[in-house]
């Protein structure tokens with residue numbers, strides 16, 4: 001089951017014997033035996049039941065959040081067997097859902113022979129433990145689930161380090177107790193780490209915590225080093241006045257598809273959540289020949305774990321520091337407005353609120369007419385496109401060109417034929433108004449940035 005958009009309603013109807021595509025990952029041993037284990041730490045998700053505490057919004061909102069949780073669980077390789085929502089003013093401080101409901105959940109888990117419950121929220125360490133005691137299978141929250149998907153997807157050195165950092169930060173406050181009951185069941189009360197590694201008077205938990213913290217600092221240093229390289233490249237692009245455009249949007253909206261369509265790149269496209277973790281940056285040109293860079297980025301999701309936002313900050317800077325954000329939204333999603341809002345929230349969190357945004361409604365080939373109309377009315381400046389068929393892409397290119405920062409110094413120069421590179425730079429960096437070949441050289445009228453204007457000054461024709 002790879003469809004990322006299957007509505008939850010059909011989850012109930014899944015045949016539990018249909019276990020194709022099941023992805024087994026290592027069990028989450030709860031007591032840390034060795035800090036290096038964190039590298040391999042993945043949440044075991046096999047046969048899962050979903051549970052949500054519906055605290056605000058309409059039933060529809062609650063159901064769509066659960067449908068997304070189902071898609072996330074499937075993206076992590078799980079088989080979703082059932083889902084339940086409890087209406088509450090706020091999550092139960094002890095067990096997330098109420099104690100009666102927790103008992104029902106236990107029954108449901110037994111009925112389905114499920115081995116994991118996934119909660120639609122971030123649970124406190126003690127909620128995880130208490131609920132686990134009642135339900136007697138592993139409890140995983142939305143944050144851990146998303147972290148697990150990221151862990152499965154990360155390929156680059158930087159991506160892996162970023163995910164690892166986020167996982168460790170998630171683990172740190174949860175070292176004590178998470179899944180104690182289960183680790184006791186499996187006979188594991190630690191062992192491996194060994195007494196010898198403990199400082200004087202340190203408990204096992206304290207040792208684990210200390211080593212995790214050390215590893216966190218080390219990872220941060222490594223990541224800082226990797227970030228330096230990228231910063232340098234970005235600085236260089238800035239110095240060269242190449243405008244930067246960043247694709248941002250909800251996961252699975254079609255950002256990578258659009259990058260491919262606009263630049264002929266071959267970024268990974270998948271009907272899966274968080275297919276892209278490593279940003280691809282491509283240099284491309286507007287129709288009038290002005291260069292700009294287009295960066296693909298990691299997708300956003302509602303309640304993107306703050307540990308991830310933090311760990312991926314350097315990647316997300318690609319968005320925050322862009323000259324223009326192409327905010328891609330999936331027109332076929334049941335609630336694109338909620339996605340738009342979630343994406344804008346994350347953009348704000350990473351400091352990108354001031355960056356001009358061009359909303360791109362993607363998958364216009366498959367989106368219902370009324371949704372497209374509704375979005376066009378709510379967001380009059382939006383462009384509807386299809387990365388698949390190419391419809392609307394011409395208009396998008398025009399709109400991108402308009403939205404790029406415009407150089408504002410008008411020059412009229414005659415550039416000697418021996419200085420062709422300057423003519424080329426005017427084409428790449430500036431906006432050409434007219435060009436004519438004369439005896440002494442190329443007569444160019446154009447709008448350019450300050451640096452280039454200074455270099456062109458000796459050839460001024462006026």
Ligand SMILES: Nc1nc2c(ncn2[C@@H]2O[C@H](COP(=O)(O)OP(=O)(O)OP(=O)(O)O)[C@@H](O)[C@H]2O)c(=O)[nH]1
Nearest residue numbers: 252253254255256257270271274275276299387388
């Ligand atoms: N019908 C239709 N499907 C599309 C279009 N663009 C993308 N898709 C599909 O949507 C899915 C996600 O596309 P991606 O380009 O991987 O999306 P993304 O935004 O990069 O996703 P993440 O990297 O996972 O955040 C794929 O199955 C694409 O084939 C489109 O214009 N029309």
Ligand SMILES: [Mg+2]
Nearest residue numbers: 255256275276
């Ligand atoms: Mg992608």
